[in-house]
Amino acid sequence: MAIGPVQLIVLGFRHPDFHGEVVAELERLRQSDTVRVIDALAVYKDAQGDVEVEHLSNLTKEEAVELGSKIGALIGLGIEGETGMEAGARLGAVVAEEDGRVAVFDDPQAWDVLEDIPNDSAAALLLIEHHWAVPLRDAIARAGGFRLADGFISPLDLIGIGLVSAEEAKVLHDLETSGS
Template sequence: MAIGPVQLIVLGFDRPRFRGEVIAELERLRANDAVRVIDALAVHKDEEGALEVEHLSNLTTEEAIELGSKVGALIGLGIEGEEGMAAGALAGAEAAADGVHLFPEGPDAWDVIADIPAGTAAALLLIEHHWAVPLRDAIMRANGFRISDAFVSPFDLVAIGLHTAEEARRLDALETSGTTTGR
């Protein structure tokens, strides 16, 4: 099976108020064949930094069997307590054994778990971007390749006239603080 471009997104939740909206939106995107959630973990980090991990997914049974638990292997985190964490770390180490580096090492390394603040919850979503497959394939046929990628901050969009400073502050607050305005 060909896999489209894949992205790991880590979403933080301060005092989460889950009403099914996030899952409904992911299901809508899946129904439109825009994205597929390959794997998802819910992580709660208590005030002392101890973790509770739960596996989440909107995969079909067949897809879940085919893909397995990929987020844990990718970042060295598993479910089922310390035994599961050891299994996740082992799976990540095995994937890297052949010289494949899952994430950069050294000062540029991304420590996903360390980024989750104590006393909060996080959803780790491994998302396949189906919409991008035809574009990626066309780029490859033209002998093109990805050099880098990143999300652009709302503040950077002010400089090119796509947002006002006020809009950028509001969007940044929504994207990074876990609070909403007017609620």
Template sequence: MAIGPVQLIVLGFQHPDFHGEIITELERLRASDTIRVIDSLAIYKSADGDLEAEHLSNLSEQEAIELGSKIGALIGLGFEGEEGMVAGAEAGAEAVAEQGGVGVFTADEAWDVLEDIPNDSAAALILLEHHWAVPLRDAIARAGGFRISDGFISPLDLIEIGLVSAEEAKELHEMETAGAAR
């Protein structure tokens, strides 16, 4: 199966109040063939640090069978502390060996995102395939190009180059980081 550029996004939610709006937007993006959600998890962490997880995806049943659960294997995500993280990393290594691929994270580079989730909050881990970028990626490769780095740019950094006003950047920044300040 050919696959487009893949990105893992980890989003935090203080006292989440979900109404299906995020799933609806992901479905819209899938319908337009902009993205595909390869895997996603919603993680709830109680005030005491207890965890609950719900697997979410907009994959078809056949795609889900083909791809399986990838986030845990990709980053060594475990619900059982160090043992769970090792099990997740081992599952990822097995998947890589079976598919003849290259591991994304070594044991030293793996990170336990569960530790980064504050108590009494939630996180969404979304593994996205960017369908829109496939033709661009392929054109870059044909021209001998390659990815050196990538990342999201803060709205505050866009003021200097004139893409947004200071007021717009402040509003966007506050919207994007409001939950972290609570």
């Protein structure tokens, strides 16, 4: 089975006000076979920095624990708290050792997702497979190409190349970063 490129997106919410729009849009993307949500977690961080995690899927808590949290394994956070985190870390180490090709992040490469979430806020962590990119990725590979880097470009950086005006960039930047 070919899997498309996979991306972890971390979305912050200062004062979550959900009305089902995000879930509806993810469902629309799934139905059009554009993306597949592999895993999703909600993380709540209180004013003292204590974290509470909730699995966002149609799985029961028992099923989520049995199947394991893919995001939890990636970032070292278990659905069952510290016990789950340790189990996830052990499982990841075993897979990396067995595979031999998996490079485990060292400290300079580490991305502390939980540290990036501000106290007294929430975050949605979405592990998304990009189905739309499979034919493009495969064509690039057949041509001898490979990924060197990737990243989202800030709307503010688009002004200089003429894709958006300064006013449009400010609106988009605020929309993407302000949480309001």
